[in-house]
Amino acid sequence: MTFPHHLPSISIVGVGHHLPATVQDNASLCQTLDVTPEWIVEKTGIEQRYIAAPDDTAWGYAVAASRDALAMANVAPEQLGLIVCCTFSGDYQFPPLSAKVQQQLGATHAQIFDLQANCSGFVAGLTVASDRLRVDPSVGYALVIGVELCSRYIDRRDTNTAVYISDGAGAAVLGPVAAGEGIVASAFHTDSSNYEAVRLRGGGAAFANNGRPFEAAVDLMEMNGIATWKQAITHLPPTIRRACAKAQLELTAVDFFVFHQANLRLIEYLVRKMGFTMAHTFTNVAQVGNTGSASVAIALSQAVRGGHMRRGSRVVLAGVGAGFNFAASVWNWTLGAE
Template sequence: MSLRAGSGVCIAGVGHHLAGVVEDNETLCRNLEVTPAWILEKTGIKRRYLAAPDDTASAFAVQAATRAMAGAGIAADQIDMIVACTFSADYTFPPLSAKIHKELGVRGGQIFDLQANCAGFVSGLTAASDRMAADPSVRHALVVGVELNSRYIDRGDADSVIYHSDGAGAAVLSRGAAGSGIVASAFHTDSSNYEAVRVRGGGSSFPAMGRAGPADSDVMELNGLATWKQAITHLPAVVKAALGKADGELSDVDFFVFHQANYNLIDYIVRKMGADLSRTYTNVQEIGNTGAASVAIALSEAVERDLIQPGATVVLAAVGAGFNFGASVWRWAPAGAGRGG
């Protein structure tokens, strides 16, 4: 079965930025009742990157965005749309996308934040590419995934602290060659485990006002088993749904980029779909789970390593709390000054 041609809305440049503090398992386990070997066996993660006290999500986002813009060969005055995918913005509001807009020196255009947790970047790319397809006046869109997960982690909770990391990844969408770019997307939601992964504090049901100090609701609560079951059930299905819309099959995919939650989970899903790890790239072992930034960072590193060739069929796929799932199919080709999908 042959894949349909791409829409012409392409990923023209990518970039990423990681936090400056590197924490290996040996260091982490000094304050936990688990061993480095246990963490490695359970997750495949060897280390994670943690933000310093004065780091901000906006600064991380701008660093990643600047690199993506350089790869695409565009300047700030050519950007007509910014989508920031995050749950850990600098403020509750105004939106993080406005701060990115300000710091980059963009003028005019459209901004919004998108909160789909770890599926945010895949969702944001689809939202931006749909907008570009509908409105020819949108020349270039900037999509950023950024997370400062460590600000929401109980450092004594092994169920969450072993996974999470801080960083940002970005992509510039541009109009490329006919037949290249995004081909199709698919999404699915199963909200039956809505409470399985959550940060309640700061929401309108758990406001910060009137508190004497931090509350249990201010830290991430994570049910790993529920997450695993959701992911192995729905992520392969949403990938197949996206490929079905693209008139393609799993055998047509040259390269996969998955949300980097857990190495063992990625390995299981890839094999469940009849593929192998040679057709994907993983960095969760060295970086950890960077939430909405993880697909963006993995994509940026894969491009940096020349793992994706022009003409390749690429699938981006992720699962986010709630639970929501997204996958998009891209025909990778040169776009603008940088190489993209």
């Protein structure tokens, strides 16, 4: 959507992230796989990933990232009118993770809900939250979190998933800014023809675990990497172009991209396909891996905190998630030096 000019301008005013203490490098992972560390780097660019400890929680990660984002934004929890948790590996089936975050932060005035759009969830969540802030200024500020503990659902002997999947959380605080700043337009697309290509069936209503013994083929994550690659290169660039068209911005005028960190080779391909260089993006997938809905959020936080993004830049956030669903948003950026 493109936002009408008479509505308030909304932007990201603070970011934060949290990663586990445990790092697993390729050499360690390959002790349970039939591939080499060099093969992993050649195919994916990933050198290591972060793995949550047994007593870590999704809510704990979400709260830690949120506190960093709130501190940067200089926003108190009681100023939040909305908390959106983007995740597909929350601690419980229900109640929603966002309710626990609201409780732990003391954000007593915040509406809460969880958003499940797989790895594009954080980009979708930012648009949903900015929509809400624009139409109802009394909301004040919104907190959008991407958080995953996906390692809990991975067979460490499965090359298709274990190579990629990592744990972590990222958060962004959204609030009012000067006219013309912040989010400008968003675009979304779904191609459900490969609905079964990336999935976790166990625990869902069709594969309830009530009285059913654990079955690895159902209760652990399945991922078809080739299908994911084809979906991403086919649909993500057009989705980005549609968002730019809504923003009345030529694609060539984009200054910076932050992509879902699925695979470094995929990001390199997408950047080249759209006519840019790697200098126009920030990547952390080599060191962090694929953190699902947290991926764009963590990369965004690291990019801002590392001084990679400049105030006034035209920025595109873009992700692809299982289903397959695609999300892109265009921003007149407001964090960082001029």
